[in-house]
Amino acid sequence: MPNGAQALMKTLVDAGIEVCFTNPGTSEMHFVAALDSEPKMRAVLALFEGVATGAADGYARMADKPAATLLHLGCGLGNGLANLHNARKGKVPVVNIVGDHATYHVKYDAQLQSDIETVARNVSPGFVRTSQSTEALCQDAVEAIVTAKGLPGQVATLILPADVSWGEGGVPCAMPQQAPAQVADDSAVAAVVSAIQSGKKTAILLGGHGLREPSLQAAGRIAAHSKVKLFGECFPTRIERGAGLPPVERIAYLAELAGVQLADIEHLILVDCKAPVSFFAYPGKQSYLVPDGCTVHTLSTPEQDAAASLEKLAAALGASNAQPELQPAQRPGAPRGRLTAPKVCKAVGHYLPEDAIIVDEAITSGLMLNALTAGSPRHDMITLTGGAIGQGLPNAIGAAIACPERPVVALIGDGTAMYTNQALWTMAREQLNVTSIIFNNQSYSVLNIELERVGAEEVGPKAKSQLDLNGPVLNFAQLAQGMGVHGVRVSTAEEFNKALEYALSHPGPHLIEAMVPESMNGVKRKVLPWVLRSLPSLPLSLTRALKKKIAP
Template sequence: MPNGAQALVRTLANAGVRVCFTNPGTSEMHFVAALDTASEMRAVLCLFEGVATGAADGYARMTGTPAATLLHLGCGLGNGLANLHNARKGKVPVVNIVGDHATYHVKYDAQLQSDIETVARNVSPSFVWTSQVTSELCRDAVAAVKAACSWPGQVATLILPADVSWGEGGVPEPAPVIEPPPLADDAAVQAVAAAIKAGGRSAILLGGTALQEQALLAAARIAASCGVKVFAETFPTRMERGAGLPGVERIAYLAEMAQIQLKEIDTLVLVDAKAPVSFFAYPGKRSYLPHDGCKVLTLSTPAEDAAGSLAKLVKALGAEQATPELAAPSRPGRPRGNRLTAEKVCKAVGHLLPENAIIIDEAISSGLMLSKFTAGAPRHDLITLTGGAIGQGLPNAIGAAIACPDRPVIALIGDGSSMYTIQSLWTIARERLNVTAVIFNNASYSVLNVELERVGAEKIGPKARAQLDLHGPVLKFAQIADGMGVRATRVTTPDEFTDALACSLKRPGPHLIEAVVPPALSGLKLKLLPHLLGSLDRVPLPVARMLKRKIAP
């Protein structure tokens, strides 16, 4: 009869868990040994727990099924907490296996003893469980997988004491039965249909799974038939976009711009989304962004089938025959000039983006023009920073590349955020993943310079400014990448960047391009920032001209 760890690994494999991202310690050694008993489960070593949790997040975003993490005690879970927060906000299924001291060892309060359950509840509010008996371990694991996979996806945490892991008498369990999500009920559909038919300016806000093809097409049919505006949430978990799909404008990051987008909307319909709120509170500014006269209705909650619910609404509105407006194929030209800027990097991405690529966007301020330059590019998926905890992008790239080995992954990362999980490069090299990481090296937390002014901070002196500056020493990402086994190059001109990106796309495998650029927001007036930080798919022509003058001389 297998021990607990062997039975647990077999149970996870039975449940369709095909990858385990690991950062193990002593308490997890029996689980590590058991990994060899399940040939269908891939084990991927990560040098930091935040890489493991972010990789599991990226994997699940692309497959819709959970990967497992293997973490060492409460401290290891704590190290991975930021990217589990992003997964929770993105409604992404993840199964954490967190090792613990043997049950009889807990009373001695050894150096690594901690309250793991309390730590876990920050990111696993619906499922945290400590197994106590080897014979029941696999039933606990099935419950964890079922919780993670139930609609909407969530982070489930199973705590595995060492003696439960090494104990004899483990009994593997079959896969759990996962019930499909229900559709929106008829009353909700009819209420939304009535509000749209009543006239006035209506908009649909899509989030979560509503940003994939079938839901996008249904929303576009409603837009074409009824004149409804369609928005996407600011930070999508996964958004399908590009030529041949409906183009959807994202709600702006800056509250001021979001209020402009929403100011004429009389009825806002939520589909797997929440009503927009500002990312932070600001003195004298609104937190809840729909105006006071806007009626907010929910078509479907995150626990319901977004595409199916929109299909019901299409039928209720008689929009089945409407022709959805689709993005036409288009690419920007090759960027020119002697000075590389963040805008020109984004332009080069749009110029070269291959079919079926996956873009990971954690470029922060440097990615302001990415949506504009890729709106008509070949079809691709976009993953963004759902929970706002930086350090997600490079780990997400690991998970996405393992989930979709036949698809190129381009990760656009700010220099400051990349340093949170720079260890990802080692795993990318070790696993030989088809990832091109672009690091925008502007030696600044650029967006925070804007926020410093927006929050109304006064008397900003050199000590304060130094907290947002990455000079002295300037980070050398090409050298860091080379030290971790990733082929890397440092570029300073548009031609150098475009050639480097073209080379990386022709030669699959790990690549890093360090793009030395000025801060994307340098020299810009604050009144222009709402147009920039909104990352809108359709930037008005006058704004585009101003951008060209300001950041692409």
């Protein structure tokens, strides 16, 4: 009869969980020992828990099924919390296995004793359980997996005491059949049809699974048939885009810009998302971004099937056979001259291979990324769903493990890259096809913007020094090499192009450190402050307006 850990391993694999991102300690040693009992389980070691949890997030976004994490007690979970927060906000399934002291050891309050359940509840509101016996362990695990894989996806946390793990008498369990997802009900569809047919200006805001191809095609048919505008949420968990797919305009990060986008909408229809709100609050500005007088309708909730709901709406509108507008194939030219952040984005748009996965955590440096990759070959894009920076490099690991045949291009700000820089080592160890592009602008550039936006304009040298990352200037090429990743530092567009071509044509991980000026330098701040302060998801229409305004 297997011990608890061995039975758990079999239960996980039988449920389709075949990857575990690990950072184990003593209390997880029996789980580690059990890895060899299941040939289907792949264990991927991370040097920091935030890498493991971010990798599990990225994996599930691309594999459409959860990975497991293996974490060491409450402190290990704490280290992984920020990227679990991002997964939770993105409705991404993750199954955490958090090792704990043996049940009888808890009362001694040893050094690593802490309240794991309380910490876990923050990111796993739907399932936190400390397994109480070896016999019950696998049933607990099945319930965790069912919760994680439900609609919407969730982070589930199973706490595994060491004696439950090492105890004899584990009983592997099988997954129950999961009920099919519900479709938008008739009354919701009827209300939306009536709004669309009202003659008032109507938009559909797509989030979650609404940004995957089946939903996009259905939404595209509706848009073409009924002249409805399509928006995408600001920070998608995963959006399928590029040449040949229906394009959507993402809501901008900045409330000022989002306000422009939504200004004349009279009916806003939500699909797998909530009504847009400002990322932060600012003195004297609205938090809720839906304009006064606009009626909000929910076609389908995150608990429902977005694509089927959109198909049902299309049918009700008679739009099932409409031809959606599709994004034409068009790439920008290769950039030339002194390197800037927009030129990096341009090069990415120029060279992006077929079927790539873009991980976007470029923050201010990614201002033009959306526009400059819009007509590149079809690809997926993963974004910062929960706002906790340090997501991108770990996400790239997970995406590359989920899709080993697809190139992953991760665009990461210098500040954000440092949070989970240990990810580079795992990329090297697993020889993942990830090209990490680090924008080294020697600044928390976004905070320079935010400092002004919150109204704290008169700042002294101590405040300013909190936002700059020079003195010393980080050298990411050296950091990469120190972790076994091929790294180069470039400062012209020609060098960047060459480095990107090289990285995309040579297997394994690469890092390109793009030395770029601070994003806001040289910009007439008082002329176009609200436009230029935008963050990753600048929509096409606004980009065009911006280009006209900036053009000399």
